[in-house]
Amino acid sequence: MTSLDPSAEARARQQGRTEVDGEASSIDRAMSRYADGHDAAFGEVFRALSPRLLGFLRRLCGSPELAHDLAQETFLRMHRARGSFVPGGAVVPWAYAIARNCFASHARSLKTRAAWSSLDISDHEVAAGLDSNAEETAVVRQSAAVVERTLAQMSVTNREAFVLIRFEGQSVAAAAQILGASEGAVKLRAFRAYELLRGALKSAEVSNGAPRGGNQPGLEA
Amino acid sequence: MSSPTDPELAALFGEIPDPAPASHAASPRLPRLPPAPTRRVVQGRRAAALIGGLSWLGVHLAVYGLRTDLSELRFGYVAAQIVLPVVLATGSLVVALGSAKLGLGLKIGLVSTLALLGPASFCIIALAAPVPRAPEPGTLLDTVLCFDITIAWVAVPLLCAAITLRGAFAAGARWRSALVGAAIGLFAGATMNLHCSNVAPAHLLLGHGLAVVVAAALGAVALVLRARA
Secondary structure (H helix, E strand, O other): OOOOOHHHHHHHHHHHHHHHHHHHHHHHHHHHHHHOOOOOHHHHHHHHHHHHHHHHHHHHHOOHHHHHHHHHHHHHHHHHOHHHOOOOOOHHHHHHHHHHHHHHHHHHOHHHHHHHHOOOOHHHHHHHHHOOOOHHHHHHHHHHHHHHHHHHHOOHHHHHHHHHHHHOOOOHHHHHHHHOOOHHHHHHHHHHHHHHHHHHHHHHHHHHHOOOOOOOHHHOO | OOOOOHHHHHHHHOOOOOOOOHHHOOOOOOOOOOOOOOHHHHHHHHHHHHHHHHHHHHHHHHHHOOOOOHHHOOHHHHHHHHHHHHHHHHHHHHHHHOOOOOOOOOOHHHHHHHHHHHHHHHHHHHHHOOOOOOOOOOOHHHHHHHHHHHHHHHHHHHHHHHHHOOOOEOOOHHHHHHHHHHHHHHHHHHHHHHHOOOOOHHHHHHHHHHHHHHHHHHHHHHHHHHHEO
């Protein structure tokens, strides 16, 4: 357990925010240059956004391979729509919105539904079961598996609202803009997702507490 | 009970672990990029489309002619049937294409309200506005003819919008596309109100107003396929 001095924590948070703001405005400028026809600036945008978009899509779709494909598709769409990037606009929310559109188009297809149904969470389970000496690691992995599975089972609207706010660090207002919904609706969706996730994590804890011969029923597909 | 703020939500949601930490992510390859228009080209195309669309309506109005009773109509009637739709159409276009702080467009609540309000107001005014004189006995054919012409007036600007708004809306694309459709419909409806001297409410509703509704629906269903980024 670590206890941070509140003022130090606030300073650290402020410093982190300033760095993120600085980075964001630098990508925004690069995207703006790219929209104006400076093709070389796309590399900068690509390098800066790749990890974020991959993480976002990975959390949305649950499959690293699909996230890879969707990230490529997102960059392609960003390139095609570069002329519509508003001067002074923020590229991160814009990219998230396009990534979300890519995911939505794929989620509608049968192919993606099949990918979802075959979503393999056994990696987490096996790892948790085999590594009996690293109990803490096992618990973390197991929790991650429960979160992944619950995210996969909930509605896309709830999932994307929660992912944007919790994991991508977007404000409610920004998430609402990205999702094309009202702030109230986004807050409600994220809250619903949170309640589902919290419930799933709790029931997984309860299941683990009961003697079940090493099995983890909370993680059954 | 007050709604939780962003920091409160972050603290609350923080208890949920991340299923896909950043370390798991490997970079995708830079895709091969086909040619894409720059901002300047896109803005030029959009300006040309706007001028082309308005010219399309203007030229047709010039060819078909203004309604013969225009000088006899009360100001209130002209304001409600012609000026208000034009104002709403202009406002709708500005809102649909406007950008807010993040560059993702104006609030979706405003966009959706306008997308519904524009066509609805046109239809309500068509039905409820006081008739300036006793309506002439019209036929169904007159109404169908007006509807057909208004739809034809909508079609070309809508096509221009589809060509020039490719990938324009990253977020809220369906409502924004519906608003563009509604704006085009309102311009065409107002143009038809400037041309057709039939004052029968049923004719105004079905012959002119229905085309405005159809234009908004086409925006939401068809234009969105091109305009969504």
